[in-house]
Amino acid sequence: MKIAVCGKGGVGKTFIAGSLAGYFSSAGRPVIAIDADSSPNLAPNLGLSHEEASRIVPVAENSELIRMKTGTDYSGVMRLSFTVDDIIGRYGVPTPSGANLLVMGTVKAMGAGCACPAHSVIKALMRHLVVERDEVVILDMEAGIEHLGRGTAGHVDVLLAVTDANRKSLEIAATICRLAKGSDIRTIGLVANRVTGAQQEQAIRAFAEAHDLPVLGLVPFDQQVADAGVTGEAVDPSASGAVQAIEGLAKSLENTHAR
Ligand SMILES: Nc1ncnc2c1ncn2[C@@H]1O[C@H](COP(=O)(O)OP(=O)(O)O)[C@@H](O)[C@H]1O
Numbered sequence: 001m002k003i004a005v006c007g008k009g010g011v012g013k014t015f016i017a018g019s020l021a022g023y024f025s026s027a028g029r030p031v032i033a034i035d036a037d038s039s040p041n042l043a044p045n046l047g048l049s050h051e052e053a054s055r056i057v058p059v060a061e062n063s064e065l066i067r068m069k070t071g072t073d074y075s076g077v078m079r080l081s082f083t084v085d086d087i088i089g090r091y092g093v094p095t096p097s098g099a100n101l102l103v104m105g106t107v108k109a110m111g112a113g114c115a116c117p118a119h120s121v122i123k124a125l126m127r128h129l130v131v132e133r134d135e136v137v138i139l140d141m142e143a144g145i146e147h148l149g150r151g152t153a154g155h156v157d158v159l160l161a162v163t164d165a166n167r168k169s170l171e172i173a174a175t176i177c178r179l180a181k182g183s184d185i186r187t188i189g190l191v192a193n194r195v196t197g198a199q200q201e202q203a204i205r206a207f208a209e210a211h212d213l214p215v216l217g218l219v220p221f222d223q224q225v226a227d228a229g230v231t232g233e234a235v236d237p238s239a240s241g242a243v244q245a246i247e248g249l250a251k252s253l254e255n256t257h258a259r
C-alpha cells in the first residue's frame with residue numbers, strides 16, 4: 001500500500017505520516033517512510049533524536065550519489081538511464097519506529113520540465129518507490145501532490161488530505177482532493193486532525209459533505225502530541241488518543257487495500 005499525506009502546512013501531516021509508519025511497522029509490515037518536504041522533520045516523529053536527524057543527508061543534496069547515478073565522462077552530458085533500487089538500502093535510515101526513513105530533500109522547485117541531475121534521480125526514485133516496491137510506502141508531502149507532478153504521486157493507492165477545522169486548511173484539502181480526482185488513486189479523502197470537540201467535528205463534516213468528500217479519519221486534539229511538538233520528545237502511543245485514532249484509520253485502510 002502506498003499512502004500520500006498532504007495538506008496545508010502545520011495541519012499535522014508529519015505527525016500522521018509518522019504514526020501511520022509506526023503502526024504498519026509494529027504490525028510487522030516493512031515500511032519505507034519518505035520525507036518529501038523541503039523542510040524535512042519526519043525523523044523525530046519516527047523516534048530519531050535531533051542529533052541523528054541532523055546527520056541525514058537528503059538524497060537531492062547528496063552530490064556524490066547524484067554524480068554516481070547521472071554522471072558521464074563528458075562534462076555537461078548526463079546519463080538518462082540509471083537504477084535507483086539500491087538507494088533505499090544504502091541511504092534509507094532505520095528508525096526506532098521500525099520504518100526505514102528516506103529524506104528526499106528539496107523537490108519543491110521541481111517543475112514538470114526540470115531535468116537537472118538531482119531532480120532526475122528524485123523523479124526516478126519516487127517512481128520506483130510508488131510503482132515498483134512491495135513495502136508499505138508513506139509519503140510525507142509538502143502541501144499537495146502537484147509538486148511532484150501527477151506522474152508519480154498519481155500512482156499511490158491512498159491520498160490523505162489532512163486538515164484541521166480552520167477554513168483555509170479545509171479549502172486547501174478540498175483543492176488537493178479535486179486535483180487528485182481523475183487520477184488512478186483509489187482512496188481520496190479528508191483526515192480531520194487536532195479536532196477539539198463536537199463543534200469542530202460538525203464544521204468539518206458539513207464542509208466535507210458540501211464538497212462531496214469522505215472523512216476517512218477523525219483525530220482528536222491531544223495535549224501530549226502538542227507538548228511533544230514543543231519538547232521534541234516522543235509520544236507514548238498507548239497513552240495517546242490521537243495515535244489510537246490514526247491506528248484506527250490505518251486498520252480501515254488495510255481492510256480496503258489488502259494486498
Ligand atoms: N492531533 C494533534 N493534537 C495536538 N497537536 C498536534 C496534533 N497533530 C499535530 N499536532 C502538533 O501540531 C504541530 C504541527 O504538526 P506537523 O505534523 O509538524 O504538521 P505539518 O507536517 O502538516 O506541517 C506539531 O507541533 C504537532 O505536534
Ligand SMILES: [Mg+2]
Pocket residue numbers: 013014015037041140
Ligand atoms: Mg511536516
